[in-house]
Amino acid sequence: MSDKKKTSSSGRRMMSVRVKTAKRRKNSSTQWLKRQLNDPYVVRAQEEGYRSRAAFKLMEINEVVPFLKKKCRVVDLGAAPGGWTQVVLNYVDTNHPDSQVVALDINPMDDMAGVTVMELDFSLPEAPDKLFEVLTGPVDVVLSDMAPPAMGHKQTDHLRIIGLVEMALDFALEVLSPGGTFVAKVWQGGADHDLLKLLKQKFLKVKHIKPPSSRKDSAETFVVATGFKG
Numbered sequence: 393m394s395d396k397k398k399t400s401s402s403g404r405r406m407m408s409v410r411v412k413t414a415k416r417r418k419n420s421s422t423q424w425l426k427r428q429l430n431d432p433y434v435v436r437a438q439e440e441g442y443r444s445r446a447a448f449k450l451m452e453i454n455e456v457v458p459f460l461k462k463k464c465r466v467v468d469l470g471a472a473p474g475g476w477t478q479v480v481l482n483y484v485d486t487n488h489p490d491s492q493v494v495a496l497d498i499n500p501m502d503d504m505a506g507v508t509v510m511e512l513d514f515s516l517p518e519a520p521d522k523l524f525e526v527l528t529g530p531v532d533v534v535l536s537d538m539a540p541p542a543m544g545h546k547q548t549d550h551l552r553i554i555g556l557v558e559m560a561l562d563f564a565l566e567v568l569s570p571g572g573t574f575v576a577k578v579w580q581g582g583a584d585h586d587l588l589k590l591l592k593q594k595f596l597k598v599k600h601i602k603p604p605s606s607r608k609d610s611a612e613t614f615v616v617a618t619g620f621k622g
């Protein structure tokens with residue numbers, strides 16, 4: 393470790409960690425490890441018991457546009473390892489009969505008290521029906537932080553990303569109650585033209601938010617649509 397000091401996002405001073413290049417570790421892996429170890433949000437997530445640094449993105453989005461409430465039915469798509477779900481649980485009282493939290497991911501996710509965890513590929517045609525089966529009523533919030541693994545072909549990657557956002561929105565339009573909220577991760581300067589048009593038709597307010605915890609060098613941003621017209 394070097395003795396260079398930094399201030400973490402939680403206001404604490406932290407040490408900058410230097411990573412030695414191990415013979416068998418690829419340079420890209422070394423860079424990733426170095427970034428993780430020196431990322432104040434990774435440190436904060438560990439300190440505060442969040443499963444991922446992504447938790448702070450949802451916290452920051454909800455600070456700008458507060459939509460998470462005590463009585464709330466929430467579907468969290470692309471939920472693993474569960475940082476966003478933990479933030480949802482900070483607000484939602486899952487004991488309330490009109491509340492429910494469903495977390496879905498193509499990858500396994502550790503259980504969380506009060507949450508229905510589903511391991512399922514959301515791009516499968518049967519995925520929405522499987523979700524309907526577990527829902528106990530109309531949904532107030534649909535979240536999508538889904539990110540397909542990059543194939544390395546820019547156009548293909550972009551199409552897959554847009555495909556998942558469109559599927560998430562189709563689902564949201566079917567399950568949301570009037571006044572409901574849709575939040576989705578989008579890329580490359582925001583939701584594409586057709587998607588944005590549809591969002592503006594169906595919701596009272598549509599906004600793009602790049603939370604401070606989203607890495608500056610990442611093209612990700614979030615579209616937040618509130619006031620579903622029903």
Ligand SMILES: C[S@@+](CC[C@H](N)C(=O)[O-])C[C@H]1O[C@@H](n2cnc3c(N)ncnc32)[C@H](O)[C@@H]1O
Nearest residue numbers: 444446470472473474475476498514537538539
């Ligand atoms: C950025 S991570 C989500 C992080 C999560 N929101 C958190 O706070 O911990 C993106 C997630 O999308 C999931 N994903 C990608 N494609 C998916 C699909 N077709 N169906 C369901 N989940 C998918 C990935 O498995 C991954 O866990």
